[in-house]
Amino acid sequence: MEIRQIQYFTAIVREGSFSRAARKLHIGQPALSKQIKALERELGVDLLVRLPEGVRPTLAGSRLDEMSHTFLGYVEDIGSAVREAAAAQTETVTLGLSPSLVPALAGHLERRFADEFPHTRIEIVEALPMFLAEWLEEDRLDLGVFTLSSYATRHLSAVEVGSDEMLLAGTEATLAGVGEHATPDTIGSLRLALTPGFRDLLHSRPEFAGVAQHSGSGIDSLHLVRDLVARGEYCSVLPYTFIQADLDRGVLAAVGFNPILERKLVAATRAGRRLPPAVRSVVEMVRERLGEFTELRRCHPA
Numbered sequence: 001m002e003i004r005q006i007q008y009f010t011a012i013v014r015e016g017s018f019s020r021a022a023r024k025l026h027i028g029q030p031a032l033s034k035q036i037k038a039l040e041r042e043l044g045v046d047l048l049v050r051l052p053e054g055v056r057p058t059l060a061g062s063r064l065d066e067m068s069h070t071f072l073g074y075v076e077d078i079g080s081a082v083r084e085a086a087a088a089q090t091e092t093v094t095l096g097l098s099p100s101l102v103p104a105l106a107g108h109l110e111r112r113f114a115d116e117f118p119h120t121r122i123e124i125v126e127a128l129p130m131f132l133a134e135w136l137e138e139d140r141l142d143l144g145v146f147t148l149s150s151y152a153t154r155h156l157s158a159v160e161v162g163s164d165e166m167l168l169a170g171t172e173a174t175l176a177g178v179g180e181h182a183t184p185d186t187i188g189s190l191r192l193a194l195t196p197g198f199r200d201l202l203h204s205r206p207e208f209a210g211v212a213q214h215s216g217s218g219i220d221s222l223h224l225v226r227d228l229v230a231r232g233e234y235c236s237v238l239p240y241t242f243i244q245a246d247l248d249r250g251v252l253a254a255v256g257f258n259p260i261l262e263r264k265l266v267a268a269t270r271a272g273r274r275l276p277p278a279v280r281s282v283v284e285m286v287r288e289r290l291g292e293f294t295e296l297r298r299c300h301p302a
Contacts, residue, residue: 003075005039006068008032009047013065017054091120093278096132096144099222101265104241105145108289109282120278128220129197136270142279145286147197148264157273158266161283162290165297166201166261167254169243170235181258187211193225193234194218201263202237239263241293265290 008025012032015021022029040047047061057065093113097105106124113122127135129146136144137155145161168175168182170190178186187202188211194202196218202208219225226243228234230251238254246252267283269275275283 001039001042003072005035006064006072008035009039009061010065010068010072012036012048012055013057013061016056091278092123093117093120093276093282094123094125094140094142095282096125096127096135096141096146098129098132098146099126100147100239100242101145102126103245104293105286105289109285112285113278113282116281117278122282133268136268139270139273142269142275143282144268145265146268147201148266149197149200155271156268157271158268159283160264161267161287162265162294163262164239164241164265164290164293165256166198166237166239166263167243167256168235169229169238169252169254171230171232172253174229174232174235175253175255178255180255182255184208184211190235191233193228193236195220195222195225198237198239201261205257205261237261240297241290244293244296 008021011025012018012021015024018029018032022032025032036048043060043064045060046058047064048055049058095109102124106126110122110124113120125132125135125141129144129149132141132144132146133156135141148158148160168178168187168190170178174190177189184207187208199218202211219228222238222242225234225236226238226246229236229238230246240254243252243254247254267286269279
């Protein structure tokens, strides 16, 4: 049975005549009759009753005509469905991460996203939160994950995805005189390198406000700060997710604050934007991954 035979048959039933159907289909009537006879032989039933005024379907023919409309509808949809599938293969989710989150999230998200969305690509962009916020507003990013701050403007829709403990980081040598927890006195006695964002976070704690304002070198590059700390030239206040691997390898040492100093992390999109399933899934992946780090920190305090 061929698709064209089904198409020919439904055209004959619709027109009620071989001759009218042949004209509609732009084929000769003898060729059309030959195709219908071949279809009847294959099915083993008569499909049409020939009458002086034309033709009508038999009971079997009526059933075939009914089923053919559903079948041919699927056939007509094949082209668009295949094109949509091809388009889905080239779809890209563009995710912006602040530099401090790249070590914890980038590789993990790329691997997990590839497993769950094999026909969609994730592209990760690293930039400071102020730039991520701007690019989100301009629709250059689908999603941004960064520390909750004033950059989460009214033009963005932000949901909290987790928290991240901030630690006083250094080497074993530079932290040798520091006790179990970081205090204003110990912070004030150390040579600090702080990024502007983390300086503001430290400043948000009243007991550290004066220390944060008047001590430490301000450096925009978080990666440079980490390198200076690893070389023993400075100490810094850095998030656990950013230095967890360095702590495990013994490259860095760290102590916490009491009470715990945390940053809140958000996943932001342009306000009013409808999120496709892949983007919503990334938000949940981020939330789960940050939860893993929170549990890891709880089980293995610095």
